[in-house]
Amino acid sequence: MRIAVIGGGISGLVAAYRLGRSLGESADITVIDSRDRLGGVLRTSEIGGEPVDLGAEAFVGRRPEVPDLLRELGIADQLVHPAGLRPLIWSGGRTHPLPERTLMGIPSDARGVEGLVDAETLVRIATEPDRPLDWRPGADTDVFSLVAERFGAQTVARSVDPLLGGVYAGSARSIGVRAALPTLAAALDRGATSLTAAVSAALPPPSDAPVFGALRDGYGTLIRALTDRTAATTVRDTAVTGLRRVPGGWAVDPIGTFHAVVLATPAPVTARLLIDIAPAAAAAAGAVELSSSALVALELPKDTALPPNSGVLVATGEPLRAKAFTLSSRKWPHLSARDTALVRVSFGRFGDDSVLGLSDAELIDAATADLATVTGLPIARRSAIVQRWPGGLAQYAPGHTERVAEIEAALAGFDDLAVAGAYLHGVGVPACVAAASSAAAHIATAETAAPA
Structure with a gap:
């Protein structure tokens, strides 16, 4: 049974892993990605000889999907939690405590x-x-x-x-x-x-459980574990140009024919591939807009006197170019033990991509200058890395739940086609793992029920 998973981000890799676990040797799984690497918007690089995440760095720790997956893959020892420090908000030219409750x-x-x-x-x-x-x-x-x-x-x-x-x-x-x-x-x-009453009713109950979790050596550890544990063929640097119904399954251009397909692609790509197969689903997916961003990881001297907080979030309308600072060496105990200090500086909001037109050198200078402003410190930068994420995050605009319902309703009649991705039921890694697991279960159930 040949199955194509289009998209090699966390959603596609989890779908491939789950399919392999469910179907075993009866499945020949191919993961196809347009990039030259797997992981999508999760990427771990190195700074100062140590791993650093250049996309998402954390996940919601109160959801079970990621810890459960780490245990399945035998890498539960990678799970770490933050130090419990709170972030600050930069507004009116100074820092304020993040409001509670x-x-x-x-x-x-x-x-x-x-x-x-x-x-x-x-x-x-x-x-x-x-x-x-x-x-x-x-x-x-x-x-x-x-x-x-x-x-x-x-x-x-x-x-x-x-x-x-x-x-x-x-x-x-x-x-x-x-x-x-x-x-x-x-x-x-x-x-x-x-609204006061609604917010009070909607707040989660008090809990001592950590709000967030992360991987000690970065998300690259999870990507490698999924790749190693999934007996799948990977095709990289190849964009899927078309998806067509053929006798017995699907033609995935330019790769070949498959019995079933999982589309673990961004919303615009999903829309393009579904346009002739499920026009209603394509229209709904095409209505999901994407936001671009960039991240600068700064390596600083160990003795840099960073504030005793997890980060600094920037209010709208401030003259800073950055939108947020993660004081990683303060936030994560495992990073505080390193020989250098690490700060991640984020840029880019939906509808305002002006700062993303800066060169890498200009972004690094902007990150350094803005960090000096919010901390009141002279910043002695040792090294820096820039990572750009064009179209990296889906915007959950008004009507989003209806659009997702339209996609799922339009595809409900297909036993051999499923969708997954961060544009469906949440942009976080746990939500992506859950959606990918559901997509894999949909395909696996149909395949195991099909007559020999």
Whole structure:
């Protein structure tokens, strides 16, 4: 049984691994990727002779998918957790503590953002429960429209946008409530009488469990383990130019014919490949926009007096070019033991790619200068790496859940075709692992049920 997995990122590799585990030697699996390497937007390089992640560095630790996968692959000893330090927010030319008891930066009361927003905004938040809330169950809107109307635009710029920018490389104006904040949408649907009440109802219960996890030697360890444990042929540096139904399966141009296919590709590529097969799914996938970003990893002297925080998030409207700083040597105990200090500086938000036009040298200089501004330190850079991610993150705009439902409904009649990827049910690695596992199970169930 020949199966093509188109896309060699984490979604494609997990799908191939799961298919191999389910079907065993009866499956001949081929993973195809247009890049010259596997891993997609997960990439581990080296700085100062040590591994450093140049894409995502962490995952939500309270979800089980990644820890379970690490145990399956025999690399559970790679799992590490952060030191428990909190980030800062850079706003108004200085740092502020990250507000507590918020939902993606949306405060549950005015006290949480004291010192970050002005007195007028604090009053607006405090009195919000007294104003009628107009919310229709099942409705969706962008996060900005909801939060700015109830809590003021300053709350969005200084508390919400910094967090959304880190997760989606987007902003409250480009992200929808229902897809990005499903617990908040559910609370509103249940009849919450105010945004304050909805946020309080949507907050997760207190827990001592680590919020995030990471891999000691970077995501490259996971990519290698998946590749090694999957008896699949890999085809790199090859873009799939077409997907056509043929007797007995699918023609994957220019590779060959297969009995089944998993599309673990970005939304625009998925749309292009499905246009003649499932036009409704193609239209829905084509409506998902992507955001580009860049990351600069800075190696600094060990004795650099970085703040005792996990990072610094930048509010909207600040004159800095960077959007966030991860003080990796502070955030992760295993990195603090190294002989040098490590800081990751992120650039790029949806709708504003101007800074991404800078050369690598200009990006490194901007990262160094902005880090000096937010820390108040002279930065003695030892070395640096630039990684660009064009179209790296899907934007979960208003209506996103409906678009995903349209894709899945349009493909429901295909037993030999499935989709996976970060544009479906979450941009994080755990969500990608879950979607890829579901896609593999769909194909495996159909293949094992098919008559010999």
